[in-house]
Amino acid sequence: MRVLLLPILLACLGAGLVLAQPAPVPEEGADSIADYRRMLREGNPGELWVARGQQLFHAPRGPNAVSLEACDLGLGAGVLDGAYAALPRYFEDAGRVQDLESRLVHCMVNLQGFDRAQLLQDAFSTGERESDMEALAVYVASRSNGMPLDVQLEHPRELELYRIGETLFHRRSGPLDMSCATCHSRESRRIRLQTLMNINSPVQVREVMGSWPTYRVSHGTVRTLQHRMWDCHWQMRLPDVEYVSDATVALILYLTEQGRGGVIDVPSIRR
Amino acid sequence: MMTLNKTRFAAGLAAITLMLLVTACAGPESGKADASGKVDYTKMSAKELGEYLIFESNSFRLDMPTQEGTTARERMMQDDLQMLCSQTRNQPSPEQAGRIIAEARASMKYPEGGIQLGDWQRGGNLAWGGFGFRLADQSDDHSRRAADGACYNCHALSPQRTGGSLGPSLTGYGKSRGDSEATRRFIYEMIYNPHAYFPCTNMPRMGYKGVLNEQAIADIMAYLLHPDSPVNK
Numbered sequence: 480m481r482v483l484l485l486p487i488l489l490a491c492l493g494a495g496l497v498l499a500q501p502a503p504v505p506e507e508g509a510d511s512i513a514d515y516r517r518m519l520r521e522g523n524p525g526e527l528w529v530a531r532g533q534q535l536f537h538a539p540r541g542p543n544a545v546s547l548e549a550c551d552l553g554l555g556a557g558v559l560d561g562a563y564a565a566l567p568r569y570f571e572d573a574g575r576v577q578d579l580e581s582r583l584v585h586c587m588v589n590l591q592g593f594d595r596a597q598l599l600q601d602a603f604s605t606g607e608r609e610s611d612m613e614a615l616a617v618y619v620a621s622r623s624n625g626m627p628l629d630v631q632l633e634h635p636r637e638l639e640l641y642r643i644g645e646t647l648f649h650r651r652s653g654p655l656d657m658s659c660a661t662c663h664s665r666e667s668r669r670i671r672l673q674t675l676m677n678i679n680s681p682v683q684v685r686e687v688m689g690s691w692p693t694y695r696v697s698h699g700t701v702r703t704l705q706h707r708m709w710d711c712h713w714q715m716r717l718p719d720v721e722y723v724s725d726a727t728v729a730l731i732l733y734l735t736e737q738g739r740g741g742v743i744d745v746p747s748i749r750r
Numbered sequence: 751m752m753t754l755n756k757t758r759f760a761a762g763l764a765a766i767t768l769m770l771l772v773t774a775c776a777g778p779e780s781g782k783a784d785a786s787g788k789v790d791y792t793k794m795s796a797k798e799l800g801e802y803l804i805f806e807s808n809s810f811r812l813d814m815p816t817q818e819g820t821t822a823r824e825r826m827m828q829d830d831l832q833m834l835c836s837q838t839r840n841q842p843s844p845e846q847a848g849r850i851i852a853e854a855r856a857s858m859k860y861p862e863g864g865i866q867l868g869d870w871q872r873g874g875n876l877a878w879g880g881f882g883f884r885l886a887d888q889s890d891d892h893s894r895r896a897a898d899g900a901c902y903n904c905h906a907l908s909p910q911r912t913g914g915s916l917g918p919s920l921t922g923y924g925k926s927r928g929d930s931e932a933t934r935r936f937i938y939e940m941i942y943n944p945h946a947y948f949p950c951t952n953m954p955r956m957g958y959k960g961v962l963n964e965q966a967i968a969d970i971m972a973y974l975l976h977p978d979s980p981v982n983k
Contacts, residue, residue, distance in 0.1 A: 639799065646800040649839055651832040653825045654818070654883050654961050655954040658836060662916065675916075716883040718822030719811040726809030 525617060525694030525746025528701040532618025535611055541591025550586035552579075552619065563623040564743060567732045569634040576640045578731045580705045581723040583615050599722045603709070604700040613701045617692040623743045628688055630735050637732065640725070644733025647726060648678065657715040659730070678737060685741030688734055693747045701746055704731050797837070814885050817892045818960065822885060835950040847949040854946035858939060859957070861964045865934045868965060873973030874980065876966050877901040878911070883961065897961055899941075899970050904953065907973075908980035917953060924975035925982040937974060941967050 536547045552562035553570070567578040573585050580602070587593040604610040632641060651658040663678050676687045692703045708727045712720045720726055794802060803809060804826050812823040828836065831853070834846060842850060875898070882897025884890045890897070901907060906919035913919075927933045939946050942957030956962045962970070973979050 642796040643799045643803055646796045647803075649836055650800060650828070651836045652828050654959050655956075656832055656835075656952075656959070657954070660839070661952045665916070713884060713886060716885065717810070717825055718814045718885055721809055721811065724809035725803050725807040729803065 523694055523746055523748050525692075525701050525748060528614045528617050528692075528694070529621050529746060530618075532614035532616070532621075535615055536618055541587065541593045543590065543592040545590055547583075547586055547590065547615075549590055550583070552582055559619060559622040561623050561626055563620045564626040564629050565631055567637075567640075567728050567735065568631050569636045575725075576634075576636050576728055576732065578704070578723070578728045579616055579619060580612060580703060581728060583612065583619070584723055602722045603702075603706055604698075609700070613692065613703055613706075616703045617701045617746050620692055620743065620745045624745065626743055628685070628735055628738050628741045628743065630732065630739070632732075632736060640729045640732050641736055643725075644729035644731070647730055648733055653716045655716055657717075659711065659715075661715075662711075678734075681737070681740075684734065684738040687741075688738030689741035689743045690745060690747035692745055693749045695749050697750055704734075814889070816885065817883055817890060817897075825885075831945060831950075838950065840950040840952070842950050850945050850949035851947075854943045854949075854955075854958075857943050857955075857958050858946070859942070860938070861968070865931075865938045865971075866968055867929075867934070867972035867975060868968030868970075870969070870972035870976040870979040873969035873971065874908075876962070876970050877907055877973050896963065896966060899956060899962055899966065901970065908983070910980060920974060921981060923981055924977060924979065927975075929975045929977075933975065934971065937971050938967060941970065 539546050548557045552559065553565055553568050554562045563579055567576050569576045577585060584595065584598050587598055588595045601608065602610055602612045604613055632638060648659045660678065662675050666677050666680060676683050678684060692701050695702045705722055705727055708730055709720055810822065810826060812821060812826065814822040816822055816825060831850060834842060838846065877899050879898030880900045881895065882890050902913045904914045904916035906913040906921050909921055941962065943955045944951045944953040954961065957967060974981055
């Protein structure tokens with residue numbers, strides 16, 4: 480069904496997509512801004528993924544035929560509102576720092592009985608197969624819409640992973656001597672027409688980090704931060720970074736802390 | 751730059767004594783991207799932690815075969831220059847910069863018959879292409895064709911197409927610089943190992959690292975310098 484629906488939706492959106500990243504707007508008229516944002520969201524195909532994620536999250540699934548409603552995303556079992564805003568965080572029951580997607584994998588394995596290796600393998604949509612994870616992630620993130628990014632960064636393991644993330648961000652390697660900073664540490668730099676986020680610009684990082692997962696028009700699906708980590712490593716000619724690995728969580732924690740205060744507003748929409 | 755405040759860091763440091771306990775009690779998380787629970791990371795510096803994480807935590811598919819005939823593990827290992835530039839955040843001290851420049855000079859290898867210009871049309875394709883060295887389930891197959899230079903990612907080149915802006919515009923390069931022996935040598939060395947001029951530059955060492963061969967460098971140089979090239983129109 481989506482195959483048919485999407486092109487139509489996209490065609491209807493048309494030029495509207497170009498406007499989809501609103502310029503920063505002044506405080507006054509907060510209501511109309513909220514309306515405007517809602518309007519944009521309603522025209523965003525990513526909303527279909529949010530809806531599917533909601534359905535997937537609350538339905539009994541997996542070998543154990545239970546829903547994810549008992550999943551503790553950091554604020555207690557079943558608490559979704561605001562949970563994403565404080566991720567990644569350290570989870571006692573897992574003994575590690577987890578981002579949104581690692582935590583969802585954890586719950587799907589431990590509560591629902593899914594096979595971990597299979598979940599990792601199916602995490603990104605491909606041409607033939609639609610990912611459940613992308614839908615779940617954007618649904619859970621959307622339950623923090625309007626809230627500021629606010630990672631805890633108190634547990635020693637969180638602090639430690641933050642420092643690792645910062646180091647990894649600046650670590651050059653590979654045939655092209657690249658680090659993340661090569662492309663993401665200057666103002667208004669482009670790769671062709673794509674403007675690159677500058678890690679030294681808090682305003683930009685807040686905006687970026689508050690807007691993932693995002694609907695990527697060129698991919699025809701919602702993509703998550705885990706996917707972005709994979710994509711940028713690929714561009715750097717480095718080996719595939721494993722889904723929900725420590726390296727990805729370290730980078731995401733580092734970026735999220737740099738984006739502290741950024742207001743969550745997902746799904747956004749990107750090229 | 752750090753947005754972490756001091757008290758938080760102090761809290762973190764104070765908590766380090768707890769770490770042995772924490773790590774010892776770290777719960778099980780099965781699966782392959784998992785090894786971190788068992789190690790006391792806190793005894794290491796951030797850099798050591800990063801190295802540990804890269805090589806021991808199964809975060810990367812280090813066993814992927816690469817186009818250069820190694821495994822991806824080698825790609826993740828840093829050479830001295832990469833290490834120094836990472837540590838200094840690309841701001842080497844004057845003394846370090848001097849050493850980097852000297853080493854880059856010593857690394858240069860020149861074509862036997864002198865630095866010649868190749869075919870600017872082929873050079874244009876190489877400058878605008880992004881093929882090469884990418885690893886994935888279907889990695890770039892170098893037996894099909896050689897790697898591109900991907901200059902367009904960082905430079906404006908011909909006025910007809912949009913290039914990147916991580917590096918300076920090279921539009922009209924030959925027209926403004928002329929095609930002298932000195933210019934050829936400079937461009938050749940920039941492509942071979944730009945740290946000879948800009949220590950810890952973001953520009954890759956495409957000759958030194960074997961990304962581009964002699965012929966490819968000659969073709970790209972022609973694209974920058976030849977009067978008929980769109981770069982100089």
